[in-house]
Amino acid sequence: MQASFAHALLETDLPEVDEHGRFNVYRNNLRITLRNALRTTFPAVEKLVGEDYFSALTLLYVERHPPRSPIMTEYGHDFAAFLSGFSPLSDYPYLADVARLEFARVQAYHAADTHNFRMDSEASAIAALDIRAMLHPSVTVVVSENPALSIWRAQLEPDATPLIPDATETAIIWRQDDLVTEMLAHADDALLLRHFAQSQTFAALISEFPDDPSVATLIARFINLAIAGIIVPTHTPIEGEMK
Amino acid sequence: MSGAHSTMSVFAPNAGPNGLPPGVGIGLKRAHCEALLADPSLVDFVEIHAENFMSAGGPNLILLDRIAEAWPLSIHGVGLSIGGKERLDREHLHRLRKLIDRTSPASFSEHLAWSSHDGVYFNDLLPVVYDTPTLNRVIVNINEAQDFLGVRMLLENPSTYVAFSASSWHEAEFLQQIAQSTGCGLLLDVNNLYVSCYNHDWSAQDWLSHITLDLVGEIHVAGHEAIQDAEGQTLLIDSHGDPVGEPVFELLEHVITRGGIRPVLVERDNDIPPLSVLLQETDQVRQIIERTAYAAVL
Amino acid sequence: MNLSRSAFIAGAVATALVSLSPSAAAAKRPPQEKCFGISLAGHNDCAAGPGTSCAGTSKRDYQGNAWTLVPKGTCLTMPSKTSPTGHGQLSEFKEVRR
The missing domain is CATH 3.90.930.50 (Outer Surface Protein A; domain 3)
Structure with a gap:
């Protein structure tokens, strides 16, 4: 049960899971809260690509690289690598470095x-x-x-x-x-x-x-x-x- | 502001069943930290999310120490995944123990929910199936957490948007059974109760009749919002982004009239308003507590 | 090697210290705009995110698809080595299906 629930959470292009569409609340919430976490960590990247683009970009990232840790300040450690490999953004090679810099700032704040x-x-x-x-x-x-x-x-x-x-x-x-x-x-x-x-x-x-x-x-x-x-x-x- | 709250002294000065004072607390937000620290008497206790204070060092921990110094502290975990299919994450337990050792909180609580599966953390409190295998797993997990952390914990009832046909237990009986088997207490979130009752057409009165209110060590109140589901039916969402609704205050009054005064926390996680707005809500809670106390005396 | 006995080293240290004005060591800090502060809001919550709803069953419902959208932020005015104008360009790219 939990395995199929977890699987369905990460898939976007799924048919309705339940007749009332209420399962979508979980699917949606996952994306929104994780996008917000990324927005908090990467404000300059968001400004550089614009809000709408950032939303679309983080949606892809969330589905491909969901968090592995419950500490949300650690989420996005490979966002820079994801940006480097994302071909539609190849005209903006500095985006990944800006992301590296922003992630480093959050880690520096919490470091020993x-x-x-x-x-x-x-x-x-x-x-x-x-x-x-x-x-x-x-x-x-x-x-x-x-x-x-x-x-x-x-x-x-x-x-x-x-x-x-x-x-x-x-x-x-x-x-x-x-x-x-x-x-x-x-x-x-x-x-x-x-x-x-x-x-x-x-x-x-x-x-x-x-x-x-x-x-x-x-x-x-x-x-x-x-x-x-x-x-x-x-x-x-x-x-x-x-x- | 603080003078208006001196009426709290009419209540029992001793700590609540789980160490928090039987007054009114607030879910601590960064934006309000300094104003509250300047006058700690504005609230009787504060609650923080454990996962926001798991830093290795730096200013975050300095702030944590100041908070723990100023108030009885409630540490509220959101990431332990107690209802998960897998064993508890040892690394996360270690982080929690470090936090508990550092702050000696008056209370530690977590949720009847799961958030991790197969190494992925979903950053949400996901619904569990109320069947006997899950019950047994949750009991094992809570026993392990309490043993490892060295504290008795409170388990919070969830707000849910779907129910599973595989569930064979009533949610309240499920919680009651967990508490009896593990010795943990309950964190009764009356907003979650209201939301789940609305969404699943349950009766809150019936729900409450299945738990022993003495087990409740803390109560949460928060706001919710209404949306339409795919069938056009209203669904309540536990958004924590709106003022506490009147029905939730009514349910709170009902609970403390029946079960006695408890530490009550006002939670707001989204669309954070100015502190003064949140303090109006804590005042509303105080009024309910006072009304209930006088009614009990008469 | 104990450097404290070297006159050359002592001289280099003395020179380095003299060249440091009291404030020179502190790196220049840009003004901290509110939104660029370090995640002071904290990241972990126990509530549903704002805007959570039953909608959102396909990528179309989530503000578009990053494979087909084009950036519209300040990156359009940032210099870039890869574009002949020195600025980022709205290049036409084909949607890539993996």
């Missing part, structure tokens, strides 16, 4: 807490270079062959700087002081973001080229990312040592 590096003196900054560190649990890096971050921002601020069509953008999304934040990655950040995807020390990164002039740039970027709370110590610091 950690401690930040203290960077208020030269001594503490130098010490941090030898401490095992990782990316904050809220961090997502969205590498886009399009100006995805700028396009997303333009949905917020219609008068934003004109977009450069050929730009590629790598965006870092994370939670800073309880606010979800996003910024363009610096050219030298890619190496650091890759390195700290696993628990590592900064020292390990430069052990093979300690005297290279690029080290100074990397140190500056490391300090920037650590102050922003993007790179954080792996272990909870000893009381009084770091905040």
Whole structure:
């Protein structure tokens, strides 16, 4: 009974299940509540394609990729992949990246807490270079062959700087002081973001080229990312040592 | 505003049967959080949906702690799928236990419904067949949930739009049997009761005569809307998007006149109005409680 | 390798810290429009969604089919590498039946 009920819920093009059409209330409700959940998570994608299109798009997505978890903030994890593979939207390749960015923002809001590096003196900054560190649990890096971050921002601020069509953008999304934040990655950040995807020390990164002039740039970027709370110590610091 | 509510002191100050105070609560919405936290005395307790607070960290949990600090808390789950054909989702039970351990809620409740099947989560409270195999499965699931979570739970009666010909039990007897077998209490949603009675042509009085009202640890009131089905007949939908209807208030008064005062929650999940509008509804509930209390004294 | 003993490293750290004004570390935040806030409304409810009805037995009833509709949002004015004008185009596409 439950299996056929569940099957019928996901099929749209079914004949009437019951004579009063009351089963359709369940079929309809499933789609409406899930569309609303996606609308909450992907407001810029909705703005980009328009309300009607978003409705039609999410209907397809809901039927093909129904939720696997009862936590609705996790729904839509593969919406970006779905958009990439949806041929009618192939003229808008940035849509998937905007979706990735929006999903990352919701995940960042709910991600675990950690401690930040203290960077208020030269001594503490130098010490941090030898401490095992990782990316904050809220961090997502969205590498886009399009100006995805700028396009997303333009949905917020219609008068934003004109977009450069050929730009590629790598965006870092994370939670800073309880606010979800996003910024363009610096050219030298890619190496650091890759390195700290696993628990590592900064020292390990430069052990093979300690005297290279690029080290100074990397140190500056490391300090920037650590102050922003993007790179954080792996272990909870000893009381009084770091905040 | 809070002064008008001091009349609550005429009622028993002790906690209700399941830990919630026998007053009036509100389903907490983000839009109203700060206003309510600024004056917690506006309501006697609040209810949150468990699944909205299952974050690993961040501001959501900070807000949760403030809520749990301010009021007796009712945690209301919508995703456990207690009426499902499959075993309960262990991962979800773990998440619930974490939430319960963190907040020590006055009450935990879930629904007589299913929402997951074969790994898919349908994000809806779907109707169960009232037959003996389902009854036994629900009993196993509730026993498991209560054991795992370490709390006695309340089970809510559903609003339904279809009934199954395979059902051999009366809905109320089904709930009563579950409560007796598992020791769980009941969350009587009088809006759901009204909606289901209307849709299936049941009698609410008859329905209520099949349950022991002492088992009821909390009452929900909410709004519903009327639509037309394919045959042109009116169907009531549990929309939670409208003010509580007069017949639902009447049913509430009937229930507490018969069974005594209970914690009553005003639920609104869609088309959320300003807080003041919801507080008018909690005031209406208070008036009903007061009327009933004085009638009992006289 | 203990970097704290390296004079070169110490110099690089000092330079990096000097170049940081107190606010430079904080990334520029766009203004938070209400609708773009993080899902503060919460996602999980126990009610029927607004507009739930008995209608909706075919895709036609649900605001159209994404295989045949065309986007009508702001994407029409966004630059796109794939279109010769630099803007998204309303390309004619054939309905694809899987």
